[in-house]
Amino acid sequence: MGTPLPRDPIADAQRNWERHGWGDVAAPMAAITAIMRTQQILLARIETVLKPFGLTFARYELLALLSFARSGALPMNKASALLQVHPTSVTNAVDRLEKAALVARSPHPTDGRTTLIELTPEGRTLAKKATAALNAEVFGNSGFGPDDVDHLIRVLGTFRRDAGDFTEE
Amino acid sequence: MGTPLPRDPIADAQRNWERHGWGDVAAPMAAITAIMRTQQILLARIETVLKPFGLTFARYELLALLSFARSGALPMNKASALLQVHPTSVTNAVDRLEKAALVARSPHPTDGRTTLIELTPEGRTLAKKATAALNAEVFGNSGFGPDDVDHLIRVLGTFRRDAGDFTEE
DNA sequence: GCAATATACTAGGACATCCAAGGGTTTGGA
DNA sequence: TCCAAACCCTTGGATGTCCTAGTATATTGC
Missing domain, CATH: 1.10.10.10 (Winged helix-like DNA-binding domain superfamily/Winged helix DNA-binding domain)
Known part of the structure; x- marks a missing residue:
């Protein structure tokens, strides 16, 4: 999609949420939106690598x-x-x-x-x-440090288990 | 997608990666796959809520x-x-x-x-x-605790900035 | 043993995303 | 001034995901 934006659109959305009195859910909203966008970026990288195959x-x-x-x-x-x-x-x-x-x-x-x-x-x-x-x-070359990787695996693992993906562990 | 699996398929994939000598990238692979799956779960929840509208x-x-x-x-x-x-x-x-x-x-x-x-x-x-x-x-009701939310916002924010989404901050 | 229920796969349709290409509008350099 | 390059939006095509049926095969229960 194009050039970098001058400001983080998700941080802006979070500020908008807070400004409208939804401060209690602004942070989870931002986290979830960030997950969506991150997935989009990662998928694009993966597809680029796989395309030649x-x-x-x-x-x-x-x-x-x-x-x-x-x-x-x-x-x-x-x-x-x-x-x-x-x-x-x-x-x-x-x-x-x-x-x-x-x-x-x-x-x-x-x-x-x-x-x-x-x-x-x-x-x-x-x-x-x-x-x-x-x-x-x-x-x-994920762009995530080792600590972040461990944290993501743990937090998202708990989330997926709670969401009903699997039972064990 | 039905019933919960008896085991975490992403953890299994990570073990498979390690077993095949790709231990150095097994963890990032698992983290990225977890992000993909989490996005899928969240999107489904959001679409369910929006459907009546x-x-x-x-x-x-x-x-x-x-x-x-x-x-x-x-x-x-x-x-x-x-x-x-x-x-x-x-x-x-x-x-x-x-x-x-x-x-x-x-x-x-x-x-x-x-x-x-x-x-x-x-x-x-x-x-x-x-x-x-x-x-x-x-x-x-995101299922993420406050600390996890903050961590996700920070880690994914850095990732998105490094990926070229935005420049500031 | 046979009918009712459950399971497995596929066909068709609605949506979303991207890419490539085309037509109209603006901008900028010769 | 004026034409080429840049920009904006849309159309058409390829993929992927899901849902809702429909068909075929298994399993269950009476």
């Missing part, structure tokens, strides 16, 4: 997930649950990955309702390359 | 921005810059808000290229109601 983040996440499965295959519903996205989003991603010959659909051996997503050799190779690129260019 | 978050943000402008009007390119989204996204939002009679387009008095977005009385009323609902149901 012909991948989007959604497709990469699926490839990476499969690459960690023992057999290199997962039922669609498992993938949907682990990636925490709607089943139709997985269908969409698999459609495109399959068209690119990076994954293949195969019927579940015992449950006729279930479809397995299987990594092809090309898919596995690409996942490895893409992961190396992301590690080098995004995760290795 | 016939608003989406993108449209609400534009209404709120206009409601804080002195004159209740802003050029489209200003809105695009302040909301930090692509100009076409603003066009899209204005199209729908205009159809709902919440904003109106008007020509800029001196610059023929520019279009002003103006809040209608109904738009201003709805923005007020929607803000009250969000404050009560989302920002007032």
Whole structure:
């Protein structure tokens, strides 16, 4: 989107909230808005790195997930649950990955309702390359210090647990 | 997305990263993934609250921005810059808000290229109601403690500044 | 054993975001 | 003065996400 602004728009919003008598929720509003914007920035960086591989983040996440499965295959519903996205989003991603010959659909051996997503050799190779690129260019240069990283993992982990993402830990 | 998982999928991913020799970037990867997922959860909460008002978050943000402008009007390119989204996204939002009679387009008095977005009385009323609902149901119950909120604002603020969102502060 | 319920995937539609390209307006340098 | 470059907005296309059905297969309960 363009040139840097002279002032932080989220800090401005927080001041506006306070000015209108919503001081008690101005700070959480600012924190939440900052999370939204940070996500947008990070996603843009990731997509930029993945583009040369012909991948989007959604497709990469699926490839990476499969690459960690023992057999290199997962039922669609498992993938949907682990990636925490709607089943139709997985269908969409698999459609495109399959068209690119990076994954293949195969019927579940015992449950006729279930479809397995299987990594092809090309898919596995690409996942490895893409992961190396992301590690080098995004995760290795996140812009967060080690203490901030630990704090984010802890605070957001608690938040996600309280939100019902998972139970353990 | 259904039932809670028995284990934190992001913590699992972090372990997988470490197991594959990427221990040096496993933590930032987990932090970034957690930000993505947290954004997803927060967005879903916000959209749920806004739905009864016939608003989406993108449209609400534009209404709120206009409601804080002195004159209740802003050029489209200003809105695009302040909301930090692509100009076409603003066009899209204005199209729908205009159809709902919440904003109106008007020509800029001196610059023929520019279009002003103006809040209608109904738009201003709805923005007020929607803000009250969000404050009560989302920002007032964010799930983040006061210390965490302050920390998030500070850490993500630095991140956004370093990413080129703004210069001051 | 069979009907009712639950589960798994997919098709179609609504929205949002971005990019690329096009048409109109302004600005600025030759 | 005047034309090229810069700027503003919109259209069209690609992706992704979700929701609501609809179809097929499993499981459950009577």
